[in-house]
Amino acid sequence: MKHKAKGDLPTKLCVTCGRPFTWRRKWAAVWDEVKYCSERCRRARIGGTGTNR
Template sequence: MSGAGREPRTCRSCGRRIEWRKKWERNWESIAYCSDSCRARKIRPIDAALEEWLLARLDGTPRGTTVDPADAATALAASAVAGGGTGLAEPARRAARRLVNRGLAEMVQRGAVVDPSTAQGPVGLRASR
C-alpha cells in the first residue's frame, strides 16, 4: 500500500511535513519526528519562548500585518532566555512552522500564503483569518 491514503503528519520539532516511507508502514501512527536530528532536538525551552514571543507579537499587531520570525530570533538572542547565544534564526522558523501547523498563524511570502514545509527565503507570519 502506498502513502497516498495515509493521514498527513507533521514533525513535532521542526513543523515540516513528514513524508511517508515504506519502512514506517507498520507504525505510521506513532511517527512523530521527521529525522533523527529532530527526535534528538525535540522542543527546548528556547523553542517555547520563540513561540510565545511570536504569538504575543501577532496578538499585538493589526489584522493582516506580518511578523518576521527573524525578529523573534534577534529579540531572544540578546535575552537571558537564550543565554546570550546566537543562531536562533532556524529555531525561530521552526517555531513559526509549528504555529502554522496548529492553525494559529499563516506563513506568507510577498502577500501570498505559502506551505511552511517548502517555503524558502524570507517569510512573514500573520494571524490566521
C-alpha cells in the same frame, strides 16, 4: 500492488520543526506512532535544547 504517486501518500507535521513529512515504507507498521521527520529532530526533542554541547 501498484506504485502510488508521491502526492498520494499520507503526510504529517513534525512535532519538533513543524515541517510536513511523507509516509515512508520503513514506517508502514508504526505510522501512527511516528512524530518526527528525521533522527535529528527526534534527538533535538529528547535533548530539550536541540544542541549537542
